[in-house]
Amino acid sequence: MDWLKTTKQLCQLYEIKPARSRGQNFLIKEEVYEKIVKAADLKADDIVLEIGSGLGFLTTRLAKIVKKVVAVELDDKLAEVLQTGLMSQGIKNVEVVNGDILKFRISDFGFRIYKVVANLPYNITSIFLRKFLSAENKPEMMVLMLQKEVAERIVARPPKMSLLAVSVQFYSRPEIIDIVPANCFWPQPEVDSAIIKLAVETNGRSSVQNEEKFFRMVKIGFSAKRKMLKNNLGAGFHITSAEAEKKVKEAGFNPKIRAQELLVEDWVKLFGEFI
Numbered sequence: 001m002d003w004l005k006t007t008k009q010l011c012q013l014y015e016i017k018p019a020r021s022r023g024q025n026f027l028i029k030e031e032v033y034e035k036i037v038k039a040a041d042l043k044a045d046d047i048v049l050e051i052g053s054g055l056g057f058l059t060t061r062l063a064k065i066v067k068k069v070v071a072v073e074l075d076d077k078l079a080e081v082l083q084t085g086l087m088s089q090g091i092k093n094v095e096v097v098n099g100d101i102l103k104f105r106i107s108d109f110g111f112r113i114y115k116v117v118a119n120l121p122y123n124i125t126s127i128f129l130r131k132f133l134s135a136e137n138k139p140e141m142m143v144l145m146l147q148k149e150v151a152e153r154i155v156a157r158p159p160k161m162s163l164l165a166v167s168v169q170f171y172s173r174p175e176i177i178d179i180v181p182a183n184c185f186w187p188q189p190e191v192d193s194a195i196i197k198l199a200v201e202t203n204g205r206s207s208v209q210n211e212e213k214f215f216r217m218v219k220i221g222f223s224a225k226r227k228m229l230k231n232n233l234g235a236g237f238h239i240t241s242a243e244a245e246k247k248v249k250e251a252g253f254n255p256k257i258r259a260q261e262l263l264v265e266d267w268v269k270l271f272g273e274f275i
């Protein structure tokens with residue numbers, strides 16, 4: 001199948017002009033579809049929430065393997081193309097939802113255990129991650145296509161941690177499955193992409209009772225980029241530098257440590273000094 005040709009033909013037929021503002025870059029490489037599907041480790045009884053289904057090439061693939069796919073697509077025309085395509089192929093286990101994923105409550109979908117698979121519109125990446133990872137009803141796993149730089153920041157280790165890395169690693173074990181060059185999409189975006197897999201876990205965060213408070217502390221820790229952690233904590237919590245240093249030491253760290261040098265479990269230890 002020539003995905004580039006098919007994509008262009010469908011867009012012409014339905015008068016779709018891919019909009020950058022909606023992150024409409026369609027994947028046109030067979031191998032990449034296969035990698036996404038493989039990474040999601042799909043089982044016959046899985047329920048998959050697909051976000052930004054576009055022309056539906058990934059959707060139909062998923063539908064052939066799993067029990068049910070719920071495909072959320074913002075664009076009216078694309079949702080229509082998908083619906084028509086599914087009918088013509090006799091695929092009945094896909095529910096097309098025409099709307100903005102950010103406006104739904106996850107409980108609206110009515111499932112308990114599910115996986116998320118998405119070639120995301122890159123402009124919604126961080127808000128999307130926050131929504132799904134902090135949700136009460138979290139997916140068991142997410143396989144996402146993201147901007148390469150963002151994927152690399154997510155899987156970073158000390159001394160390259162960031163608020164984003166701590167946030168994602170608090171809830172999941174992230175792994176880059178593959179780098180996907182810009183020429184695997186049409187229209188070709190300006191940046192390269194990466195497939196990332198997030199296995200949602202509870203280990204790291206089980207002892208944190210109040211997640212909001214925890215992240216308030218982490219944000220304070222990262223508030224001024226190159227400063228020592230104790231200085232940021234002092235300023236953010238309105239405590240003296242000596243008090244902040246004491247907390248850092250009592251949590252078991254060098255008083256000169258910086259926020260980007262701490263693992264998730266280190267933040268959890270530090271949190272113990274603030275409750």
Ligand code: SAH
Nearest residue numbers: 025026027052053054074075100101119121
């Ligand atoms: N999965 C397709 C398309 C990826 S492009 C493929 O791999 O080829 C990203 C898709 O997300 C576009 O179809 C775009 O219309 C859709 N989209 C953008 N913002 C969205 C939102 N907030 N909610 C749901 N879908 C969105």
